[in-house]
Amino acid sequence: MALRGTNQESGRPYNRRIVLESIRLHGPTTRADIARGVGLTVQTVSTIVRELEEQGFVLSGRDEPKGRGLPPATLRINAAGGYAVGIHLTPLGIDAALIDLGGNVVENTRRAAPGVSPDRAFELIRVMVRDLTRSRPGGRVLGVGMALPGPFGVETMSFVGPTTMAGWENVALRDRLAEATGLPAFLDTDMATAALGEQLYGYGTKFSDYYYLYFGVGLGGALVHDGAVLRGAWGNAGEIGHIPVVPDGEPCPCGNRGCLERYVSLEALGRSGAGETDWLRSVAPIFRNAISTIENLYDPQTVILGGLAPPELLERLAELGKELPNSVSARRDRVTPRLIVALGGQQSVLRGAAALVVSGVLSPRFGKMFAAEHESGHSGSEGKGMAA
Incomplete structure (x- = not known):
């Protein structure tokens, strides 16, 4: 996976995501190794790491000295530093999981709901997310990501037939998801x-x-x-x-x-x-x-x-x-x-849906770009949200 940062000031939120992902992939790792791997200066990486440590997303440690001098501090993801809920909505039902920052599935649940209506689906999602988040009292839940069958916004393909979410035209998905869960909400196709x-x-x-x-x-x-x-x-x-x-x-x-x-x-x-x-x-x-x-x-x-x-x-x-x-x-x-x-x-769909949350919350610029890209393309003339 090619993780490359940008030294432009406007790219700082993006760099946070890149640094965090580098630590997740390669940890325990050092600031110098991260800088070499993503093409940023050690100073830039150190500044980002300091913020991530203060926010509890990253943990720092140091090995026992084996000679003269101290070995460099190493960094790893604090898996319990945050959680995201991944949801997969299909024509057959709803799957959901609570996933930590390390990508581990902490709890999961399923509701069989063939051909579920939007109102019923979001009521089920509300209960499922509530029960999942209660399994980690005091845990920091960053948001909820939902995956749905595509294509998005193509009336003749999106809402007709047994492989689609029939009856979901013109549903303000992201708004409804945020309202039902009280959490920042993110969306994408299940295949993505x-x-x-x-x-x-x-x-x-x-x-x-x-x-x-x-x-x-x-x-x-x-x-x-x-x-x-x-x-x-x-x-x-x-x-x-x-x-x-x-x-x-x-x-x-x-x-x-x-x-x-x-x-x-x-x-x-x-x-x-x-x-x-x-x-x-x-x-x-x-x-x-x-x-x-x-x-x-x-x-x-x-x-x-x-x-x-x-x-x-x-x-x-x-x-x-x-x-x-x-x-x-x-x-x-x-x-x-x-x-x-x-x-x-x-569980790849659920983990990917949860990853949308981590990227969107920890890199606000990325999250806004993603939302704007999809809502402008799929919401219709009134901009009410993505179509399933």
Whole structure:
């Protein structure tokens, strides 16, 4: 993951996030090592670290001397220095978790709520967040992040069909989330937050350019480039589930025919009525062609398969990657399979949603940029909030 700071004064809030993330990734580490790694001066890093220590986000220690002089102080994340709530809203229900600064899931809960209405969903979320935060009395809860199915703000794709949040048009999501929980609120698509969770707590420490294929109720994905999740002009980059792959194929609620997620998704598996083995056999050619298409479009180091699907199903899908068609990724010098299963598991979405909070709260400039980017693109003419 490429963490690079900026020496411009206007970038100071951003540098706080970069320094904190460097400590989380590499701690225990020293101020000098951080400065070299992120391209900032030691003085700038020391100033930021002092603030983070005073606020309880970072702990400092020193090893026992082994010779002359004192060894440099080392820094590590204070995991108990703050918590964030991650929420995942799907057409099937609501998952939520309390996550500490180290990315550890402290408590989690789930409510089955198929096709839940906005009013009912936010009432459930209010209770779930209340119960989760009570599990750590006195703990500092920084905010709440919520992940939802995409795409955002595309009426013909966002609110129609079994893989979407039908009935959620024109809902002021961020305002409703903040009102229900009393906490700072942040939002993104589930595929982007899953990719972010994998970047922070999975293969992100090994790969800098990869495609995260999100296998959920529907199918989507996100390209991670140089350690950052690319979201596109309106936050909908990676909606490969609506790429037509079968000419004159099954009708899709989006209005097209033969869309990929009509064949490859949890919804497609359930609708097929077939056993898992028979379903895998029938969709194998479509799935393999989809992987080679992703490779030819993005030239990733690898395609990482994750999402809501059970780990056993993901492993069986990854087995199909042993017979992929030719693409730009079919290189002789490969040392990694072209398709692998995510390390972060099903909790990557929740961890990524919580990471939105940490970035937004500890780097106010980043949080404001994120909110403005999404609300201007998805809220409609009245600016009421993002659409699911």
